[in-house]
Amino acid sequence: MKIVIITGGSRGIGAATATACAMAGLGVILTYNTNPQKAQAVVDHIVEKGGNAIALPLDVSQSLTFPAFRDAVSNALASHWDRTDFDYLVNNAGYGLYNLMETVTEEQFDGLFKVHLKGPFFLTQTLLPLMADGGHIINVTSATSRVATAGVAPYASFKAALETLTRYQAKEFGNRSIRANAIAPGPIRTELGGGLNEEFETLLAGQTSLGRVGEPEDVGEAIASLLSTHNRWVNAQTIEISGGYMI
Numbered sequence: 001m002k003i004v005i006i007t008g009g010s011r012g013i014g015a016a017t018a019t020a021c022a023m024a025g026l027g028v029i030l031t032y033n034t035n036p037q038k039a040q041a042v043v044d045h046i047v048e049k050g051g052n053a054i055a056l057p058l059d060v061s062q063s064l065t066f067p068a069f070r071d072a073v074s075n076a077l078a079s080h081w082d083r084t085d086f087d088y089l090v091n092n093a094g095y096g097l098y099n100l101m102e103t104v105t106e107e108q109f110d111g112l113f114k115v116h117l118k119g120p121f122f123l124t125q126t127l128l129p130l131m132a133d134g135g136h137i138i139n140v141t142s143a144t145s146r147v148a149t150a151g152v153a154p155y156a157s158f159k160a161a162l163e164t165l166t167r168y169q170a171k172e173f174g175n176r177s178i179r180a181n182a183i184a185p186g187p188i189r190t191e192l193g194g195g196l197n198e199e200f201e202t203l204l205a206g207q208t209s210l211g212r213v214g215e216p217e218d219v220g221e222a223i224a225s226l227l228s229t230h231n232r233w234v235n236a237q238t239i240e241i242s243g244g245y246m247i
Helices: 013-024 036-048 065-079 105-129 155-174 198-206 217-226
Strands: 005-007 027-032 050-056 084-090 129-138 179-185 238-241
Touching: 005 013, 005 036, 013 027, 013 217, 027 065, 027 198, 036 198, 050 065, 065 105, 065 129, 065 217, 065 238, 084 105, 105 155, 129 155, 129 217, 155 179, 155 198, 179 217, 217 238
Parallel strands: 005 027, 005 084, 027 050, 084 129, 129 179, 179 238
Antiparallel strands: none
């Protein structure tokens, strides 16, 4: 059984990805930060549907804790799957912040940086010795790296940087046949940034070719598909999952 680690797997896109991957036959390690009950609910849902999953705590803004998380992953791999390595890493954990540039504080900027760029960089570095050759890294970025939206400049900037990092991961880890790709969701119905009110959702749907905002499952199933062997020759790409947003 192939094993995937999904950060931020207790809600939204992360939870949908965990479910889709489990239903595709993968063993799932999902992480949560502050809500173990939600994470366990996702695990229970997967198990009820015949899948295999566990949840581990992780704060991706705290890079000094990553070695301890790696040890927890090692223990989980041995006890749940009788393995010493895993196959796939989905760097998904994140949060949104709406602030025009002239009002962004340095603390807010640094918080977004730690979660959306520094965290994925050093978490991948820390877990790389446990990743099997032929593995796959997927970084969840954002359509805001392509379409400028006032109020999300730091978030979008770090997501754009993560797309660049994805290409470098594909370049530097290719000698181990490890691929790296980015998934860039468009507007999705999640709790990110406080969620969507009816007026904002109507606006976003009107800017999308398919006439609606996305659901977490639209992205989760795309990630599960990208991890499959059907997409084994896709590498170093950013794939927008947006239903045709602002085209």
